[in-house]
Amino acid sequence: MQDSHALAEKAAQVLAMNDRDGLYTVPGANLYPHQWLWDSCFIAIGLRHIDVERAKTEIMSLLRGQWSNGMMPNIIFNDDKHYATDRNAWRSWLSPYSPDHVVTSGITQPPMLAEAVVRIGEQLHATERREWYKSVLPALQAYHEWLYNDRDPHDEGLVLQIHPWEVGMDNTPAWMSYLHEHQLPGWIRFLVKTHLVGIVNFFRRDAKSVPLDERFDTVEILALFDIQRRLRRKAYDSSKIFNRSLFLIEDIAYNSIFIRANTQLKQIAEAINVPLPDSLLDRMKQSEEALNKLWDPETSQYYSRDFISHKLLKETSVATLLPLYAGCITQERAEELVKLIENDQMYGPAYPLPSVATSSRHFNPMRYWQGPTWMNINWMVIDGLRRYGFNDHASALTDLSLELVEKSGCAEYFDPITGEPLGTDNFSWTAALAIDLLHHTKK
Ligand code: GLC
Numbered sequence: 200m201q202d203s204h205a206l207a208e209k210a211a212q213v214l215a216m217n218d219r220d221g222l223y224t225v226p227g228a229n230l231y232p233h234q235w236l237w238d239s240c241f242i243a244i245g246l247r248h249i250d251v252e253r254a255k256t257e258i259m260s261l262l263r264g265q266w267s268n269g270m271m272p273n274i275i276f277n278d279d280k281h282y283a284t285d286r287n288a289w290r291s292w293l294s295p296y297s298p299d300h301v302v303t304s305g306i307t308q309p310p311m312l313a314e315a316v317v318r319i320g321e322q323l324h325a326t327e328r329r330e331w332y333k334s335v336l337p338a339l340q341a342y343h344e345w346l347y348n349d350r351d352p353h354d355e356g357l358v359l360q361i362h363p364w365e366v367g368m369d370n371t372p373a374w375m376s377y378l379h380e381h382q383l384p385g386w387i388r389f390l391v392k393t394h395l396v397g398i399v400n401f402f403r404r405d406a407k408s409v410p411l412d413e414r415f416d417t418v419e420i421l422a423l424f425d426i427q428r429r430l431r432r433k434a435y436d437s438s439k440i441f442n443r444s445l446f447l448i449e450d451i452a453y454n455s456i457f458i459r460a461n462t463q464l465k466q467i468a469e470a471i472n473v474p475l476p477d478s479l480l481d482r483m484k485q486s487e488e489a490l491n492k493l494w495d496p497e498t499s500q501y502y503s504r505d506f507i508s509h510k511l512l513k514e515t516s517v518a519t520l521l522p523l524y525a526g527c528i529t530q531e532r533a534e535e536l537v538k539l540i541e542n543d544q545m546y547g548p549a550y551p552l553p554s555v556a557t558s559s560r561h562f563n564p565m566r567y568w569q570g571p572t573w574m575n576i577n578w579m580v581i582d583g584l585r586r587y588g589f590n591d592h593a594s595a596l597t598d599l600s601l602e603l604v605e606k607s608g609c610a611e612y613f614d615p616i617t618g619e620p621l622g623t624d625n626f627s628w629t630a631a632l633a634i635d636l637l638h639h640t641k642k
Pocket of ligand 1 (some may be wrong): 366
């Protein structure tokens with residue numbers, strides 16, 4: 200690291216630039232003009248070092264969007280008239296549970312909320328921390344209870360996701376292979392057959408700011424909008440969605456993050472002496488055991504699972520490392536995962552962690568979640584490595600992550616071979632998590 204002060208300064212400028220009215224931070228001004236759920240959690244984790252009150256506000260702004268059934272939506276839309284099309288694509292008002300004062304999406308995202316709440320808490324004095332925890336616990340508990348009640352219908356300890364956007368790793372291979380096998384609607388197959396897909400590229404909004412070979416494949420993005428439309432038609436009512444949908448996955452990344460969040464939720468409740476219901480505590484325990492069902496002894500990796508057939512979706516992605524972050528796996532399993540990080544054919548190229556193993560047939564160093572390195576994944580894996588005692592690995596990954604930002608700026612994602620910046624620039628979570636990692640290097 201040449202000049203950590205200059206790097207922190209640059210990252211803070213990105214967050215300031217993406218701040219909206221002191222209330223929330225957009226992920227990136229060009230491509231992402233609204234508030235996103237897990238983005239704001241990562242952003243708050245960085246902001247707490249700059250202005251802890253502002254970090255709290257980031258979280259309270261997220262809670263504006265919570266539905267009355269406990270669901271936390273992945274997007275809260277900017278209410279400017281300019282964005283009417285985005286709001287109208289989701290029409291959250293179709294659901295009786297949606298909030299009155301903001302328009303949101305109808306699906307959720309990885310539950311990083313408890314982590315953000317605890318990290319903010321770490322910056323506060325004991326009395327303030329208790330106040331902070333008291334103010335957010337009911338919403339947080341309602342969110343976790345909704346996840347169990349709504350998304351674990353068979354009471355198995357694993358929660359399911361209904362759209363790749365819920366996982367936040369939008370075009371990760373396991374989901375995309377599943378999509379191609381089961382879900383491509385007739386009208387999209389027609390576009391492919393007649394070579395009309397190219398025309399759609401002209402209308403892609405993301406193409407205006409990012410080269411298309413760094414983004415989603417057009418067929419896949421059309422399919423995702425199609426699924427979204429079908430969810431909207433059912434007014435985001437899970438009972439109706441589960442009956443008809445073929446696209447239900449218990450995602451390994453999502454469930455790992457949820458297990459970590461459960462631990463944080465328990466910590467918050469204990470700190471203010473509020474007992475969580477036994478029913479919730481039992482389900483939390485069950486989840487930790489259920490994660491074993493996603494382990495494949497043949498390849499020594501974790502995978503996501505098809506909710507219906509219970510088959511593992513054996514496409515490797517960096518999500519296989521996130522049980523380190525979950526914290527509930529054995530030391531032996533953790534060691535198996537560390538071997539994958541050390542292997543340069545898997546997750547150990549020059550600028551780790553690639554979102555897909557470099558030897559996978561799906562690996563593409565430039566395409567979104569199919570190869571590039573993302574700062575939020577590195578941050579979670581670093582945290583997990585430390586908790587399992589792999590301090591040298593954690594420090595090496597921290598240094599390489601910061602080197603990437605120093606070399607290529609606060610890009611949305613990075614080429615894991617060359618370290619070149621990819622996606623949109625001035626991306627908020629890259630900036631926020633760089634700030635947080637810089638603080639770790641000082642300790
Ligand atoms: C993309 C990412 C998702 C993120 C969103 C806003 O859709 O895949 O994880 O939350 O952009 O940054």
